[in-house]
Amino acid sequence: MISAAERLRRLESLFLKEDRLLIVINADPDAMASAMALKRLLWRKIAGTTIAHVNRISRPDNLAMIRLLRLDLRPLKEVDRGAFTRFAILDSQPEHHEAFEGIDFHVVIDHHPEGAVNAAFVDIRPQYGATSTMMTQYLRAARIKPSARLATGLFYGIKVDTSNFERRAVIEDVNAFQFLFRYVNVYMARKIEQAEITLDFLKFYRRALDAVRVRKRRIRVHLGPVPNPDVCVTIADFFMKIHDIAWVIISGIVQGRLVIIVRNDGLGKHAGKLLARAFGHLGTAGGHKAMARAEIPVDNLKELVQVKDDTAVLRWIARCMRG
Ligand SMILES: [Mn+2]
Missing domain, CATH: 3.90.1640.10 (inorganic pyrophosphatase (n-terminal core))
Structure with missing residues (x-):
């Protein structure tokens, strides 16, 4: 040596x-x-x-x-x-x-x-x-x-x-x-x-906090248009800090793509496999047990969901993930 x-x-x-x-x-x-x-x-x-x-x-x-x-x-x-x-x-x-x-x-x-x-x-x-x-x-x-x-x-x-x-x-x-x-x-x-965020992230935190609903230890928020996927990632990580939250699903539209970020406590279903099954045929989707991401070109969603309608997007994502 x-x-x-x-x-x-x-x-x-x-x-x-x-x-x-x-x-x-x-x-x-x-x-x-x-x-x-x-x-x-x-x-x-x-x-x-x-x-x-x-x-x-x-x-x-x-x-x-x-x-x-x-x-x-x-x-x-x-x-x-x-x-x-x-x-x-x-x-x-x-x-x-x-x-x-x-x-x-x-x-x-x-x-x-x-x-x-x-x-x-x-x-x-x-x-x-x-x-x-x-x-x-x-x-x-x-x-x-x-x-x-x-x-x-x-x-x-x-x-x-x-x-x-x-x-x-x-x-x-x-x-x-x-x-x-x-x-x-x-x-x-x-x-x-x-240093995890920039000043312009704060308005997306506000949007996320206003929209947040907790159901069965899950938080799901669709942020609409965001400047980059990191916004979804930091907000997902932020909600995972709540002690009894098991799953967080944060989505946003970034430059013509629907980005879906999933975090969980690693104790239940495999997030990467779930996303791959739900969205793999529409774009890229996958990841680890406790962290995963999907990115779908908005063009592929034309027949499936009205992407300008935030509530519709949120419901569509939930439906796909239920399988
Ligand atoms: Mn290195």
């Missing part, structure tokens, strides 16, 4: 003082924190590092992370690739996103299952819970004491990707987490973690 020090040596050997590095990510907490760490590792060793993202960033915790950790991210589309001599991809692999195509990556560091990767430096460890864990090991090998912001980012990256250690994690994740904890700003970490 190759040591952390040896990995670091091999990674550093790829860079010259005049190199300009472009780090490309599909931005989420783990990817953003990993990019911060690589930038820090190469700080003062190369001429400069820019971090570019390929996705639209809208999740409130991601936005809070960018603001509080003072991350400087650019959309990849707006970056002049000709200005860079080295390219790295973190927490992803070149085949994972079409926007990565056509870039000749020198560095690939990731924890997803290994695909066909061709680069001068490849470090893929699928058993790891987070790329942030791998990057923490690089920092430690380089004897870098992380700043509070960097430590907080990596700490949150590990928390998110392991679902607070409820999911796929190895002892290395636990060790990195424990190491980072010494340097974390707990107030910053808490604020990032708390």
